[in-house]
Amino acid sequence: MTDQDDTVHRSGFACFVGRPNVGKSTLMNALVGEKVAIMSSRPQTTRRAIRGVLTRDDAQLVVVDTPGLHRPRTLLGERLNDLVRETFAEVDVIGFCLPADEKVGPGDKWIARELADAKAPVVAIVTKVDAVSRERVAEHLLAVSQLGEWADIVPVSSVKDIQVDTLLDVLVQHLPEGPALYPEGHVTDEPEDVRIAELIREAALEGVRDELPHSIAVVIEEMVEPDSEDAHRDVLEIRAHLFVERESQKGIIIGRGGSRLKEVGATARAGIERLLGRRVYLDLHVKVAKDWQRDPKQLGRLGF
Ligand SMILES: Nc1nc2c(ncn2[C@@H]2O[C@H](COP(=O)(O)OP(=O)(O)OP(=O)(O)O)[C@@H](O)[C@H]2O)c(=O)[nH]1
Numbered sequence: 001m002t003d004q005d006d007t008v009h010r011s012g013f014a015c016f017v018g019r020p021n022v023g024k025s026t027l028m029n030a031l032v033g034e035k036v037a038i039m040s041s042r043p044q045t046t047r048r049a050i051r052g053v054l055t056r057d058d059a060q061l062v063v064v065d066t067p068g069l070h071r072p073r074t075l076l077g078e079r080l081n082d083l084v085r086e087t088f089a090e091v092d093v094i095g096f097c098l099p100a101d102e103k104v105g106p107g108d109k110w111i112a113r114e115l116a117d118a119k120a121p122v123v124a125i126v127t128k129v130d131a132v133s134r135e136r137v138a139e140h141l142l143a144v145s146q147l148g149e150w151a152d153i154v155p156v157s158s159v160k161d162i163q164v165d166t167l168l169d170v171l172v173q174h175l176p177e178g179p180a181l182y183p184e185g186h187v188t189d190e191p192e193d194v195r196i197a198e199l200i201r202e203a204a205l206e207g208v209r210d211e212l213p214h215s216i217a218v219v220i221e222e223m224v225e226p227d228s229e230d231a232h233r234d235v236l237e238i239r240a241h242l243f244v245e246r247e248s249q250k251g252i253i254i255g256r257g258g259s260r261l262k263e264v265g266a267t268a269r270a271g272i273e274r275l276l277g278r279r280v281y282l283d284l285h286v287k288v289a290k291d292w293q294r295d296p297k298q299l300g301r302l303g304f
């Protein structure tokens with residue numbers, strides 16, 4: 001006789017929510033096994049609800065990574081928070097990420113209150129356990145358990161691959177029975193040009209501080225296949241605009257004699273070549289879109 005559970009197939013959606021920079025995107029990538037979302041040490045790296053699909057024999061889990069929830073200071077901030085709320089209203093299970101290397105704070109309490117009304121069960125995920133001692137993890141688990149009503153609490157490390165599989169099992173248990181939603185091998189809905197733009201933004205975020213990370217937006221203008229006559233056969237030419245909000249920021253991004261922009265271009269190109277599996281020529285231009293984060297028209301143009 002076969003165990004009935006063995007024949008059940010589950011499918012559905014989970015989303016990761018939490019403050020900025022707590023490791024949501026890194027965790028999604030670890031689960032999916034591919035870099036679907038960009039990651040950085042700067043807060044508010046993620047600006048859209050990005051889907052990553054994980055397929056195994058008994059289940060298909062669609063993870064929706066969301067922007068960090070924070071007190072909005074700009075129109076962009078408000079739109080990102082709305083996006084997170086819409087997302088968590090639509091999923092089967094919510095993963096609330098709380099990093100072990102930071103104390104539970106007012107930002108977490110605010111999110112916990114928002115989640116109290118959610119229809120879906122909430123799994124508290126303690127991220128970055130590799131960054132602290134065991135004692136600290138234990139203290140944090142206690143603080144998290146006192147913060148609200150959780151369906152489960154799972155400590156993980158995406159970087160050291162600790163308990164990522166356990167978390168997956170826990171999330172899958174909360175999915176309804178149903179067939180796969182995506183064909184096997186499908187890892188994301190993100191269009192290729194968006195993933196390319198994001199890799200450029202990720203490279204540009206490295207090493208910039210304060211307000212500047214928030215001011216950067218990237219748009220792919222054109223992707224040109226080589227002429228078959230061309231000597232540089234096979235090299236895809238990508239033209240992209242990197243927007244900042246002020247003239248003064250332009251200088252920082254470009255750097256002395258263009259040195260910084262060159263570095264950003266080289267890092268981005270390597271990531272894009274890995275993604276596409278082919279050679280790429282990247283033509284990157286820095287432009288000013290004045291105060292775009294606060295301007296509804298420009299936000300629309302940049303895809304928010
Ligand atoms: N030590 C350690 N660092 C981690 C881990 N997961 C993520 N990080 C780091 O935490 C920082 C933020 O990671 P992200 O995945 O971009 O965080 P996020 O929550 O998606 O951030 P936003 O998109 O800005 O909301 C990066 O520098 C990561 O390398 C982990 O398991 N261990």
Ligand SMILES: [Mg+2]
Nearest residue numbers: 024025045046
């Ligand atoms: Mg993120």
